Amino acid sequence: MDELQQRIVGSFAAQGLMATLGARLALVQDGEVHIEMPFSPALSQQYGYVHAGAVTSIVDSACGYAALTQAPPGHEVVTAEFKTNFMRPAIGRRFVAVGKVHSAGRMLAVCTGEVRAFADEGGDYKVVALMQATVVFVQR
Template sequence: MNDIESRISSSFFAQGLMKTLGATLMSVSEGEVRISLPFSAALSQQQGFAHAGVITSIVDNACGYAALTKAPEGHDVVTAEFKVNFLRPAIGTSFLAVGKVVNAGRLLTVCTGEVFAIGDAQSAPKLIAVMQATIATVSSKA
């Protein structure tokens, strides 16, 4: 595991929300992070789809961690703003959130995120949501 992967992994596993949701850190590379989430009825909304808040949470984290791969040592990141478009109902056996850095500045990093619904082995993943996020770089706590 390289330094970037270790840094992201340590932060991810310190998050109570990701643990509560059952999310898994799938891959980390410079400027890109992938997070997987199995569907659970406990995470559904009233019509049985995965709740928008759950989908937003995993893609926000994917974008934030993608931004963290570009942040200098001694710094952390926090979400400053995001916009999510839901393209279709979140129906699947699992979901994959992919966060990618578009531009990393000194204080702000702009990322895009996509969430795919994964069904059975015969069906292709379906894009269900897209995110545009602005992530702020902040000093880490000592």
């Protein structure tokens, strides 16, 4: 694992919310990060779907960590804004948030993310949410 991946793994491990959600890093590479979260009744809303807050949390973090892979040296990241479209109810056994950087400059990155719902262990999924996010690079 290279230094950047170690930094992201360490930062992710320090997030209490990700631990509460049962989320884990599934992929870290330049400009792209995947975060996986299992279904839990504790994360559901009144109809039994995974709550939008949990879905949004994992995709926001995936976008933020994707941006961190392209941040200038000595910088961290914070989300400045995001918009999420929910495509369908979040029904599945596990969910994977995919964050990707589309443009990174000196001060900010524009990212997109999607949350995929997997009904079983196979590779078939349905996209349940799409995000567009602006992530700001802040000097440590």
